[in-house]
């Protein structure tokens with residue numbers, strides 16, 4: 001990544017009023033939460049997350065799936081927002097007084113954007129902190145950590161599953177509506193810490209580009225979005241986002 005790229009991105013950001021950010025697991029990597037596709041370690045080394053994050057896996061082996069999600073829930077609860085999350089929360093405070101906005105469309109389920117202070121966060125793939133009864137659909141938030149046994153039993157008589165969107169499941173309609181509105185109104189689009197592989201979120205950058213909105217990718221590695229982005233800042237978002245805000249709002 002060149003200084004020129006950072007300066008160009010800062011120029012776009014200083015002129016923007018309605019920013020959309022699509023974030024993925026990479027923005028939480030510096031908070032010590034393993035990304036979705038980084039190699040699984042320890043107890044989970046032999047498992048494929050893409051296979052575990054499905055209704056079929058839960059139906060076949062609810063104990064293993066809920067144990068994995070509870071392990072991740074505990075890691076998320078222990079994690080702290082990093083300077084990348086904090087920079088996005090600060091961007092919101094910089095734009096709001098000028099009738100601007102920052103909408104974070106996150107694929108993450110860890111709640112770290114909200115804990116960093118961002119107020120306009122759309123959880124496209126749900127939250128690992130919320131669990132849902134398989135019999136009644138009622139959602140529960142204040143749950144024992146960790147669960148005493150697996151699969152956890154619901155007070156309503158079913159099992160408890162994480163209130164996340166698994167592969168093959170529809171995204172929450174309200175979240176999709178909020179994303180659609182933000183994508184129609186934005187004048188700058190960021191893709192941060194995501195492999196840009198999972199749909200429909202992977203298609204959001206194309207919606208912005210189709211409106212001739214500048215697309216900026218901030219990611220450690222190249223992705224399928226890289227060749228189509230207007231600017232690519234390659235590296236850790238926990239370092240690049242503070243540097244970008246410093247350059248845009250000296």
Ligand code: BV8
Nearest residue numbers: 024025026035036037107168193194195199220221236237
């Ligand atoms: C649906 C659950 C309708 C929660 C997840 C169109 C085309 C092709 C396929 C499809 C399509 N439409 C639908 C599909 C099927 C499927 C899909 O997209 N499959 C792909 C894989 C081919 N999509 C769905 O099923 C979606 N549902 O469309 O409903 C429907 C219904 C029925 C039938 C058809 C359609 C549901 C998708 C949601 C799945 N659930 N998670 C959980 O367990 O967490 S998705 C999973 O991947 C993650 O949770 C995350 O949300 C998502 C993306 O992962 P990333 O966040 O990008 O993480 P990843 O590890 O991949 O990448 C991290 C990146 O960060 C890396 O690039 C790395 O370089 C970078 N990085 C690392 N460290 C840093 C960093 N960057 C910066 N700084 C750092 N420090």
